[in-house]
Amino acid sequence: MQSVSSANPDEPAAAGTPGQPWSQEETMDGMAGDPTRDGVPERVVQATIRLLAEQGPSAIKARTVASASGLSTMVVYHHFGGIAELIRAVVDQGFKELDKAFSQVPVTEDPLADLYAMALTTRRVARENPHLYDLMFGLSTRRATYRPLPDSDVRFSGRSPAFHGAYLHLAEACARLVSSGRVRQQEPEAIGAQLWSFVHGCITLELAEHFVEFDDPVAQVLQPMGVNLAVGLGDNRERAQASHEAGARLYDSIKDGASRHEPLAP
Amino acid sequence: MQSVSSANPDEPAAAGTPGQPWSQEETMDGMAGDPTRDGVPERVVQATIRLLAEQGPSAIKARTVASASGLSTMVVYHHFGGIAELIRAVVDQGFKELDKAFSQVPVTEDPLADLYAMALTTRRVARENPHLYDLMFGLSTRRATYRPLPDSDVRFSGRSPAFHGAYLHLAEACARLVSSGRVRQQEPEAIGAQLWSFVHGCITLELAEHFVEFDDPVAQVLQPMGVNLAVGLGDNRERAQASHEAGARLYDSIKDGASRHEPLAP
DNA sequence: CGGTGTGGTATAACGAAGTTACACGCTTAC
DNA sequence: GTAAGCGTGTAACTTCGTTATACCACACCG
Numbered sequence: 124m125q126s127v128s129s130a131n132p133d134e135p136a137a138a139g140t141p142g143q144p145w146s147q148e149e150t151m152d153g154m155a156g157d158p159t160r161d162g163v164p165e166r167v168v169q170a171t172i173r174l175l176a177e178q179g180p181s182a183i184k185a186r187t188v189a190s191a192s193g194l195s196t197m198v199v200y201h202h203f204g205g206i207a208e209l210i211r212a213v214v215d216q217g218f219k220e221l222d223k224a225f226s227q228v229p230v231t232e233d234p235l236a237d238l239y240a241m242a243l244t245t246r247r248v249a250r251e252n253p254h255l256y257d258l259m260f261g262l263s264t265r266r267a268t269y270r271p272l273p274d275s276d277v278r279f280s281g282r283s284p285a286f287h288g289a290y291l292h293l294a295e296a297c298a299r300l301v302s303s304g305r306v307r308q309q310e311p312e313a314i315g316a317q318l319w320s321f322v323h324g325c326i327t328l329e330l331a332e333h334f335v336e337f338d339d340p341v342a343q344v345l346q347p348m349g350v351n352l353a354v355g356l357g358d359n360r361e362r363a364q365a366s367h368e369a370g371a372r373l374y375d376s377i378k379d380g381a382s383r384h385e386p387l388a389p
Numbered sequence: 390m391q392s393v394s395s396a397n398p399d400e401p402a403a404a405g406t407p408g409q410p411w412s413q414e415e416t417m418d419g420m421a422g423d424p425t426r427d428g429v430p431e432r433v434v435q436a437t438i439r440l441l442a443e444q445g446p447s448a449i450k451a452r453t454v455a456s457a458s459g460l461s462t463m464v465v466y467h468h469f470g471g472i473a474e475l476i477r478a479v480v481d482q483g484f485k486e487l488d489k490a491f492s493q494v495p496v497t498e499d500p501l502a503d504l505y506a507m508a509l510t511t512r513r514v515a516r517e518n519p520h521l522y523d524l525m526f527g528l529s530t531r532r533a534t535y536r537p538l539p540d541s542d543v544r545f546s547g548r549s550p551a552f553h554g555a556y557l558h559l560a561e562a563c564a565r566l567v568s569s570g571r572v573r574q575q576e577p578e579a580i581g582a583q584l585w586s587f588v589h590g591c592i593t594l595e596l597a598e599h600f601v602e603f604d605d606p607v608a609q610v611l612q613p614m615g616v617n618l619a620v621g622l623g624d625n626r627e628r629a630q631a632s633h634e635a636g637a638r639l640y641d642s643i644k645d646g647a648s649r650h651e652p653l654a655p
Numbered sequence: 656c657g658g659t660g661t662g663g664t665a666t667a668a669c670g671a672a673g674t675t676a677c678a679c680g681c682t683t684a685c
Numbered sequence: 686g687t688a689a690g691c692g693t694g695t696a697a698c699t700t701c702g703t704t705a706t707a708c709c710a711c712a713c714c715g
Contacts (some may be wrong), residue, residue, distance in 0.1 A: 134678070157575070184671090184672060184673080194693075194694085195693065195694050195695080196672095196694090197693055199674095200673090201692065201693080257527055260594075260597055261597070271636060282599065283684080287659090313610065315611060316603070316609075316610045316614075317587070317613065317617065318693090319599075320591040321587040322590070323587040324585070324586035324587055324591070324593065325582075327590065327593060328471055328582070328586055336578065337582070338682075343579060344579065344582045344586065346500075347579065348582075348583040348587070351616070351617075351621025352617055352621055352622070354617075354621040355616065355617025355619070355620040356619040378656090450700085450702080451701070451702060460664075460665085462667070464663090466702090467663065468663095471703075472702070498698080625658075
């Protein structure tokens with residue numbers, strides 16, 4: 124249905140030849156050894172993320188990515204298959220970094236504080252590279268010269284393994300919140316969806332500059348809303364407020380240990 | 390800083406010649422007369438919205454838009470100035486439709502019901518054209534072959550007059566909610582930001598297919614979250630629940646009077 | 656009533672950018 | 686040592702944004 128644009132009735136088969144190297148680089152998890160040896164796909168992804176942060180999505184061209192990686196445009200096609208797949212890999216890397224950032228939020232005896240620290244962490248990650256965050260969650264993620272993504276991506280409906288890694292932190296904290304008895308008994312997944320919705324909505328609107336009238340969107344929107352939602356979920360208001368303040372302190376204590384994309388010299 | 394990508398040190402002056410016709414077509418508000426006479430910019434915008442709905446953002450090319458309008462690519466440049474400006478006009482039209490949809494939500498004596506009906510209306514509009522909604526709120530709105538937007542767009546920080554029209558409905562209902570005394574006394578703007586955040590977050594995540602595990606995202610996420618937030622804002626749970634059910638009925642009673650983009654024959 | 660001018664449109668070309676074909680070189684296995 | 690294969694660069698091909706120019710219709714003016 125939503126195939127390519129104009130008169131272009133070719134390219135349906137496309138993925139017939141086996142043995143392509145661009146199967147979403149599995150070698151990325153290890154990478155304990157030589158950082159320069161065969162780290163080409165990773166370097167390309169990092170270069171793309173840097174371009175995204177510094178110049179926005181429109182700067183992602185095969186030629187710019189290639190020259191930023193010190194290679195030719197072939198790397199994009201040889202290792203990924205095309206720009207669209209490269210962006211997919213970039214989004215995946217974004218979720219890996221979010222996962223890593225969540226991993227640095229400690230698990231305390233106050234699950235609501237942990238959750239609010241995760242919310243602040245998500246906001247920090249989003250603000251570090253707004254365009255990457257936009258790609259990670261935007262509908263338009265699965266476009267950029269849209270292609271129906273022919274092969275093994277039926278079950279991949281917006282989520283990736285890296286995404287699930289990050290999501291697990293949220294889900295687990297929600298389960299702890301329910302089992303702590305501070306909120307009414309209910310499905311942790313429903314709580315997770317609600318928390319995720321409001322944090323994501325806040326961040327998105329702030330990034331889109333819809334909250335410019337607020338001096339401090341965190342103090343004026345995010346935190347009050349977190350408290351309100353916790354109260355609505357069944358928590359006591361004073362305790363919810365205290366947990367959010369504890370979460371803010373938790374966040375402050377760890378916010379410098381996370382990843383950063385330092386611009387390497389060309 | 391975030392200028393064009395590669396070697397392209399020209400085009401700074403660009404907007405020197407006066408008297409261009411593409412000053413965000415003012416003739417659009419009236420349009421009470423002949424629908425075929427001089428409705429060219431409107432036709433182009435509608436064609437673009439249709440392309441967006443049917444084939445996604447990557448289908449928006451000067452050539453596809455032109456042929457879908459039955460004209461040549463010059464219409465894009467003559468009436469708008471370029472693809473980026475056309476997309477701006479499309480986003481503006483999206484907000485106008487949202488504004489119109491909000492206008493059809495009646496003002497009742499139950500502001501929380503009205504607000505929830507507006508939330509459901511927003512979801513309907515978003516689902517009617519997800520890619521348009523994405524453009525309206527995505528960061529990437531101000532990209533698509535990004536240009537620093539040279540001239541009079543300093544004060545335009547993501548909002549347009551059409552946007553404000555839609556936003557006013559929300560703000561006014563929030564003010565009524567506060568003055569009704571059902572919630573704690575607080576700034577209506579803060580309430581508006583919170584409601585908007587959670588609705589927008591829900592919709593965005595649902596559109597990105599992150600809620601596929603829920604059979605009915607409205608019943609399982611949106612409505613419970615609205616009730617929870619209302620309770621957190623100070624409302625009584627039973628009354629908040631009743632208002633949401635009333636809002637759902639309100640929405641059902643008006644959901645067919647809104648705009649639709651019927652695919653015209655080529 | 657004919658001339659002139661202006662605005663809207665089409666055609667065609669230019670340049671940028673995605674993509675591909677192909678050839679070269681390096682590594683590795685036999 | 687040789688051959689196979691992977692990775693890479695070069696150079697084309699194609700698509701698409703954009704612009705230059707010509708044409709056409711209408712309004713205005715003589």
